[in-house]
Amino acid sequence: MKYAFFLGCNIPARLEQYETASRAVMSRLGVGLIDYRDFTCCGYPLRNIDRKAYLLSAAGNLALAERDGVNIMALCKCCFGTLKEAQYILGGNETLRREINDMLKPRDLSYRGQVEVKHLLSVLYHDVGLDNLKKKISRKMKDLKIATHYGCHALRPSKVTQFDDPVAPTLFDELVKATGAKSVEWSEKLNCCGAPLMGVNDRVSMDLTQKKLDSGRESGADFLCTACPYCQLQFDQVQSMMASNGATGDALPSILYAQLLGLCMGVDEKSLGLEKNQVAIDNITSFITQE
């Protein structure tokens, strides 16, 4: 099992621990990751500005993986959703696809629509499988309550992303349960983290985050769990920014799923990078039971 490893822009610059933890977990599961230096931005921020620039960005990445006959695995829900959307648009519009391919010609690339885009979680759930995953888990979590945050761009629009049931998804909860943790129900589970408006309308952005944190706390969760750099940065860096601005309520730390899974697989501390989170998550180790 091999994937073109799509890191996106945020992870290498601001969330290295997501990369290192994912690499460690995938190598234990025997999943090969191929790095592409030529991958560019998926096109997500460009969608707001110019559709052609967005599609060209996305199509270049899709074409690179397609050329080598490998599927893409993204760590970021926004990259995932953006690439899926581009496939959807280009798949339904032959003229546009040809136009974009003309622009890809100087790079010797062409997108034909024969590559699949997956997210880390869907690879773990569908391709690796829960049974195989459990086999590699050497120590389980006990009495740990996790609030799973699905991430908008993975869930919706569901006819494009086909990630899970958009109204009652279970994929992420199943993956969390595999670690022995309990996945709590919470009212804000399927809502936005607030990150897309960070830097644009901070008040709305932080209000959305505050709502999520309140709901998570109410549900009794010890941690939020994410699988997207935008969501994670919002719940981590922005939460700590909110705290220093005088926001109320105890901190609700957020852990990346790759970190949680890695802990249960006995991945080394350096790769997990728990200390790199701004809202401390190191007390998670107290939930580990040795088996």
Added chain:
Amino acid sequence: MFFDSLLYGSLLIFIVGSAYKSYTWVSRQITGPELPYSTGQRISQVLKGILGVIFSGRVVTLVKVLILDVILQRRILKEDSLRWVMHMLIFVGFMLLLFIHAFESWTSSNLFEDYASTANPYLFLRNLFGLMVFSGVAIAMYRRFILKVPRLRTNGMDFYAIVIVAIIMITGFFLEGAKIISHNEFQRMVEEYADTDDAEELRALEAFWVEEFGVVSPKVAGPFETELLTQGQELHEMSCQSCHAVPEWAFISFNLSKGMRPMAQYLDDAEAAYFLWIIHILACFIGLAYLPFSKMFHIIATPLSLMANAVMDKERSHPANILTRQMLELDACTHCGTCSLRCSSSPAFDALGNDCILPSEKLQFIRKLAAGKALSPSERTALREGVYICTNCDRCTVVCPSGINLRDLWLNVREGLIQSDATGDPLMLSGFSFVRGLNRPNLTTEGYAKPLELARHEVAKGWPSAAETDSLNFNGGTESQAALPYDTETFRACYACQNCTSVCPVVAVCEKPEETLGLLPHQIMCCLGLGLTDMACGAGMIWDCVTCYQCQEHCPQLVEVTDILYQLKNIAIKGPRQGAAA
């Protein structure tokens, strides 16, 4: 005298120029809020910083970087082995030529007892080093003009650098070739060094040099008798041999000289060797004098940038030193294009065609800005778009062979531009602002919010606002409305059930949504249904959309609400006129 005055003149310009350039490092700053450091303070901080590093453990890092990155150029090797070969050939070849040849009266003559430029191994080595440089220049030309490395732009300065080095090398080889065949040159040497003035003996010597050293003589011609040659050889051994190896050792110049032989007489009459020498030294002196003002100044600035970046960081270093380092970094850029090759936003350049999106080109404009030169309004707009369409992925910083901290440079310039411009930039309302949001604690509250307000104002300008419209004009004939550019007309199915608005998380967190958002999602769909696209473009809602797709997912009529909001943003950001034309 002529030579010396040129040498000292160009050396003086070089020294003054370098001093002036170094002075700009401590007296100027990249655009941004003026920081309160005088030049004197900045110089003293630089000295303090340097001493601090030298007398600390960081000196080990410094030495390591000096060896691996400056001398061995590890960062170029990591990027591209052909480029490393190219740069090493030029760098090593040129340095060695400088050492054994250009500075021979100070170096070789003093160091090597039997030094003569025409004796071996010097004769051979000079050609070898020259070949190295020339091969490097050939690879550079191949990369820039034939291979067409993606997004590698060639500007006047790159062209100058290649041309000046090529001229120095080519004239050097031709000069040597012309001297090999020159009879005048032979004559001059005989007058100065021959131990005899007997005409017969000199004829023998000349015959020997024609036979063995490639001199083209108007007086003697072969084939020569063995006796004559033997006599010539004896004289040669006595007067010439200690300084002259056979010219075949100058393997490039000698082969060139073979081609020049038919014109030898003409070349001698025209004093070709002398003129080639003039061109050769003039090119060298121009290169030297102009060095501080050309990209060749990277010879000095790049090692400093590499070393400074290895030992400096935001937390530890004095802010004055960071300003100074950023100015130095502008001179350390060699316009090699690595950053643009690896730029995450490069497809945006391919689609939008704005050079300033490419880091390597952006930097050229920033140089202008830092030198206090005014940018034209169109250049400024292009630069602002360029610094904004950046995902802050930091790849440029990771790959830069000169070790320039481009990450900080972009953030600095971006903030400087949006703070100093009176008009807002609608690009600020896109996802490209995320990193600015994360950096918020480093900015003042007002400094942070003001440009965003201006951007809101700018993007809404020219579009009718729903709140300020008393009576609606439904396609009143004269008004042409902006058209949705893509093939979605799903809004036509909207029956205003308001599901989109009721599931919208943004609407939910607003106390007075209609006031803050202008139009609510279902109202925007209604506007479109009524043909009021312009009014929809003016709604603040489109910029406050988190693109969570709740509306689209929950629409019973399958209206692609979020995707339509994206389209409206695409139109609105281009402004009313361009938007309508789209």
